[in-house]
Amino acid sequence: MTTQAGRENAFRRLAKSKFRSRFHLCADDRQYIAEKGMETIRRHCEDFVRTRLALATPPNDGRQTPMRGHPVFLAQHACACCCRGCMEKWWKVPKGTPIPPARQSRIVDFLLAWIEKEYERGQESGVRGLGGR
Numbered sequence: 767m768t769t770q771a772g773r774e775n776a777f778r779r780l781a782k783s784k785f786r787s788r789f790h791l792c793a794d795d796r797q798y799i800a801e802k803g804m805e806t807i808r809r810h811c812e813d814f815v816r817t818r819l820a821l822a823t824p825p826n827d828g829r830q831t832p833m834r835g836h837p838v839f840l841a842q843h844a845c846a847c848c849c850r851g852c853m854e855k856w857w858k859v860p861k862g863t864p865i866p867p868a869r870q871s872r873i874v875d876f877l878l879a880w881i882e883k884e885y886e887r888g889q890e891s892g893v894r895g896l897g898g899r
């Protein structure tokens with residue numbers, strides 16, 4: 767998930783998973799992004815990754831990422847970055863050891879790329895966009 771090509775590959779892998787490809791931004795998420803802006807979403811994402819995922823043994827690991835309530839949560843499930851079990855299974859990030867800051871940034875970039883992709887797709891189709899906008 768580091769280079770552009772690597773990221774495309776990662777998205778292709780995720781698209782093959784019924785579970786992962788089920789996740790999409792809802793109207794509330796879109797509204798939230800429109801109001802807060804991508805930079806704020808990125809800051810939230812950095813915080814979530816640092817405090818909920820990057821510790822050697824995150825609290826409630828496996829259940830720490832809600833299924834809704836913030837665009838980043840959706841991205842985490844869609845991208846298999848929701849818990850250390852999924853991080854290990856999908857991205858070979860070993861459990862039981864802290865995730866170093868450089869790798870955290872790559873995870874954040876990856877999640878933001880998903881959010882931007884989803885956001886733009888919805889805007890184009892208008893299906894999930896904000897009413898009338």
Ligand SMILES: [Zn+2]
Nearest residue numbers: 848849851852
């Ligand atoms: Zn998980």
